[in-house]
Amino acid sequence: MRALALIVAACGADAGAHAVVAQVAANIEAGVSEVRYDGFLASAAASVSPTIRWEHSRGRGFVSARGTYLRFESGRHSLDGSINGSWFAPLAPRLRAELGVSAGGSQYANIASFSHSEAEARLHLMSAERGAWAGASAGRSYFSGLPRNVVVLATGFWLLRRDKTMFVSLDRSTIGDTAFSDVRGSARWRGSRLVLEGIVGARVWSRGGGRGVYGEGSAALTLGPEIALVLSAGRYPTDVVRGSIAGRYVTAAVRVGSISIRRPAPAPRVLPVNEPVYTGSDGAVKSAETRLAIQIRPDDVLLTVYAAGAASIEITGDFTDWQPVPLNRVDGNTWAGVFRMTAGLHRMNVRRDGGAWIVPAGTMRRPDDYDGEVGVFVLP
């Protein structure tokens, strides 16, 4: 949606919106979030995000820089920054060329770091109320100093109706051995004091980039000349180039400064470091719909299963002599049981509502010799 706003403004199709865009705009956004990465517990976080952008007075180009400092309730923090810019050149009455560059980096707790640099070229075909574009970008992404080539092919179209805009895009990204496609649609409505935005998308044809449906929504309410309240929530996919893992979030923030074009929802770009991330055979990040937590106590082991939407949970494994044992419901989505176990390797399965035996997240998935799978964990 941000790209659409830029395209519309830069090409002069949205004169009303363009008129309110300052040449230099800066703001700082401070907020609190509840984030939940796939396979992890939810965590509260506080964030500060400064942004500055310069735009050509007639929309021929822009340069934007942004940073985010995010601090989790655990005390860990993440830091990321990026800068990007584009220049638009008229080729014909309805044809525009765009050349752009972007670069950025992110780091979590001085451990995992990503950086990237890309160049982009696009061709825009447009009229006053609609347009389409196709383009490609190429560059490099670095994970802890190791480079991977990045190639993205993209196309899309947009519609503009007074105070509403809609946007649909399809892109194919290749980053080293990882490849995936995203299909996205978004809509934006702008009132006198309120801006609503939403995006839905699906990641498909993925090899190592995860897959699934995602969506985000936000509402920005202008409280004064240079202050706005921003509420946003949603689920976003893994960003392989910038190093953000898929997750959900809810954010409430106050934005102070020149407010012209809405910036993206502040999805935290952090790398949780203390928990495993579970992937399927294709590398896709799995949903943590049913998750096992293990708590070692002096005389026994407490096994807790988180299973949203289940009416009953049974567990079986070598610690029950493979007899199904129903777990006790602790609260709405949590079941628990206490077992005596020895140190070493253990194999187990759980089932929801009397269904098939499955492998919960929180264990390592292995073939079970019986055409199925078994979860494995080790007690030290």
Add this chain to the structure above:
Amino acid sequence: MIVAALLMAMQVAIQDPRLDRLDPDTRAQVIAVVDSARQAGLPVEPLVQRALEGATKAAPGTRIVAAVHRLAADLGAARTALGSNASAPELEAGVAALRAGAPPQVLANLRSVRRSSLTMALSVLADLVSSGVPADSAAAAVLALAPTARDADLVEFRRAVERDIALGAPPSAATSVRVNSGAFVNSMSSDPGPPARPRRP
């Protein structure tokens, strides 16, 4: 001979009534494998558990017998690699590593470089290979860490590699980076907690 076999089967069955869940033919064959393993000095509890697992999962008797037989053979191979003093948990973890594709020589090398229990090191090795890390890269990484790393360090190392892979990092590169950086050790808290306990970021 038949009477002796029946008496032997009855004896083990009486000793371990858990196997009553198997049908008589399957039970007799499983007991034979278990008894053979016991005589060879291999741990038999994993074999019994594998049979019970098959019963719970309603596997055919032939599959249960085959699974128990295969496990007994793999336990023997793990013991050959790890030595006769290997504990039952080490042998089970060794089986997992061998099945994941780790060469037997790696198990032997691990035994020579690590003085404490190999259970976690072998399990991490199996996990890495299962996560897509080439067996030789995983073996090199675990061998590099094994002499000094604590079990908790190895678990944290595995988590870091898996997370990087999930984020798109090539498995072998992720493993190499984590080994060379040692960052996983720095991220450890004084109490790392159990292996798969969910935490906050």
